[in-house]
Amino acid sequence: MxxxxxxxxxxxxxxxxxxxxxxxxxxxxxxxxxxxxxxxxxxxxxxxxxxxxxxxxxxxxxxxxxxxxxxxxxxxxxxxxxxxxxxxxxxxxxxxxxxRHQPARAVEHDATLYQSREHQFRIETVIGGLNEPWSICWLPDGRILVTEKPGYLRIINDGELDPKPIAGTPDVFSGGQGGLLEIAPHPEYAKNGWLYLAYSDPVKNSLGRVASMTKIVRGRIRDHRWVEEQAIWQAPPETYLRGRVHFGCRIAFDQDNYLFFTHGDRGRQNMAQDLALPNGKIYRLHDDGRIPKDNPFVNHPDALPAIWSYGHRNQQGLTFEPNTGQLWSTEHGPRGGDELNLIGRARNYGWPVITYGINYNGTPITELTVKDGLEQPVVYWTPSPAVCGIDFYTGTQFPAWSGNLFVTALAGQHLRRVVIANGKVTEQEVLLQDIGRVRDVATGPAGALYLLLNRPGKIIRLLNED
Ligand code: HEC
The missing domain is CATH 1.10.760.10 (Cytochrome c-like domain)
Known part of the structure; x- marks a missing residue:
């Protein structure tokens, strides 16, 4: 027997x-x-x-x-x-x-002119020669700051790239998806000069091997140097990991100057469900790094008190909707499971218990796409475009796009316009297809829409040609 x-x-x-x-x-x-x-x-x-x-x-x-x-x-x-x-x-x-793949078509007589549903627009290169640009922002005087993933913070002044990066920015772990990632100015930058960085922080373990985790700091720029740096958030040292993926690292401020940021699961999917671990979470902090007393898990004995939501995989886009104040996030899912989520306090977004995706090698992850107590995405995309940075259009140059969410795609190599009404997606349009891997999008000061392209690294912008 x-x-x-x-x-x-x-x-x-x-x-x-x-x-x-x-x-x-x-x-x-x-x-x-x-x-x-x-x-x-x-x-x-x-x-x-x-x-x-x-x-x-x-x-x-x-x-x-x-x-x-x-x-x-x-x-x-x-x-x-x-x-x-x-x-x-x-x-x-x-x-x-x-x-059924169709590249975007320029208007026949002009290779830089494109027709979309609402507007005709032209594409213009703002600056080339960048090394994996990741995030962009503007200073009140019109200068552009851009991070390069290998670890450089650069200034573009009047269309010219300053040949020297800002000196003294933090050392980063550069490799895989890690590096110097996000830059975000304080909402009251003009008064206080604070700039925030999110990056992969390297530490050496006892065997001399480098492990890393997402870290947030703030500092100021003076005489082309990064100065007065303060640590805003850092994972407990024992949680640092050697993997090279899923750092998250987007920052967004709400109207009361609370700082929210994303932290990916670092390739350890089950950790996204564990409130005692930093992986796979969105966090909420005061602008100086203090933990708000009304955060959802402050009285939970085992939870990290800065957690706002959990059950995330790799959230590469984070932004507040100007009219409603709601927080939106794009999440790199597994194969076929990229998501757009509306982020709520203390909510669990389900990874890896539920997902619309499968493993990259073609094997299933789970049969569950829905479960009680777990949030559904507002939309999900199959195939995965590899969704990245997002921004609500707030300019006046493209009036019919006002309030639309713009979503970038790395593998999908496109820019997508997403129309949102009352928390639901009512229309989607792919504006540019096959323009290269698009990392981030932002409304510029004069209402042009700026895109960061990964390789070759450059910034382009869309200008209205109606
Ligand atoms: C013996 C032939 C046959 C095999 C084998 C077969 N299918 Fe089908 N399938 C059909 C026919 C016929 C239809 C109906 C097509 C129509 O509606 O015109 C269909 C319809 C479908 C539809 C619905 C399409 C729609 O537009 O609604 C799906 C999905 C589908 N098949 C998937 C599969 C998958 C997955 C497999 C393999 C596991 C499979 N089929 C194997 C014959 C087959």
Whole structure:
């Protein structure tokens, strides 16, 4: 008996222990009818319409598991579990988007002029020669400050890049997704001169190896030097990690000058659910780093008291909506699971318990997309554009875009306009497709829309040409 049980256990291991790759499942079970690229075969092509993108994912999962027998789509319940059916939805949406991919078209007679739904605009290079620019802001005198990920803070004065970076900025861990990331001026910068930086802070452990974690400091610039630096927030030293991904690092101030910032899960997904650990959280602080007494978890014995919300993966965009004061965040999800979230006090955004995405290697993460007590994204995107910096348009140059949210995309290489009304997304438009990896977007002082492109590193802007 013992021997038999052992044999059974061994035989079961390959079946239960190995998650199947979604591309293999598709080519084995679906391609014969739907075609290798959804182009059709014995079935009509799935590319003719957009139903794969527009049908809700639960209905698609049901079609795959229960079939549409009257139309000739066989049921796959038994052969596939729910998590695998969900992975197939991600796969179908990716294949559909790839096949229907259309680059942005400039107006025929002019390669820098583009027509969008609401405005005609021109693209102009502001400055080139940057090294992985990450974040941009303006000083009251019109000068631009821009961070470069390898660790430099640079000034652009009247269209000229100062050849020397600001001296004395913090040492950063530069590698993977880490480096000198965010810069944000204090809302009352003109009075107090404070600038805030978010970056990957390196420490050496006892073996001489470098571990790092997100850190926030503030300082001032005087005579081209970073001076009077103060630490605003730092993770407990024992929580620093050697991984090179998911630092988060966006900063936003609300109308009362509270500072909010994002901290990614650092590649340790389960830590995003643990309130005692810094990973996968959004934080709220006073502008000098003190912890507000009315923060949601201050009386929770095991929680880090600065936490505002949790269950995040890698939140690369964070901004307040000017009219409503609501806080929005874009989150790099797993493959097929990028999100736009409306951030609320003490809320749990579910990572990794629920997600619309799958692992990058094509295996499922979970069958759950919804669970009581966990927040749903306002929208999610499949395939993942790799959403990054965001900004609400507040200028007057593009009146029809006023109050729209602009979302950048790294892998998707585009700029997306998202129309929001009462906390819901009512319209989306991809404005520029295939312009390179877009890291950040910001409304400039004269109402032009500025974009940071990763490689080759440059700043471009959109100017109204109606
Ligand atoms: C024996 C042929 C066959 C196989 C195998 C097959 N399908 Fe289908 N499938 C169909 C037919 C036929 C339809 C209905 C097409 C229509 O409505 O015009 C369909 C419809 C669908 C739809 C609904 C499309 C829509 O626009 O609503 C989805 C999703 C789908 N199949 C996914 C799959 C997946 C995933 C697999 C593999 C696990 C698969 N199918 C395997 C024949 C097949």
């Amino acid at each position: 013992i021997r038999l049980a052992l044999v059974c256990t061994l035989m079961l291991i390959p079946i239960t222990g190995q998650a199947r790759n979604v591309a293999e499942i598709y080519s084995e079970m679906c391609a014969s009818c739907h075609g290798i690229k959804l182009e059709g075969g014995s079935t009509p092509s799935l590319l003719v319409t957009d139903t794969i993108q527009t049908t809700d994912e639960l209905s698609l999962v049901r079609t795959i598991l229960d079939g549409q027998v009257e139309k000739g789509m066989p049921p796959f319940r038994g052969a596939l579990d729910k998590a695998e059916a969900r992975a197939l939805v991600v796969y179908l949406r990716e294949a559909h988007a790839k096949a």
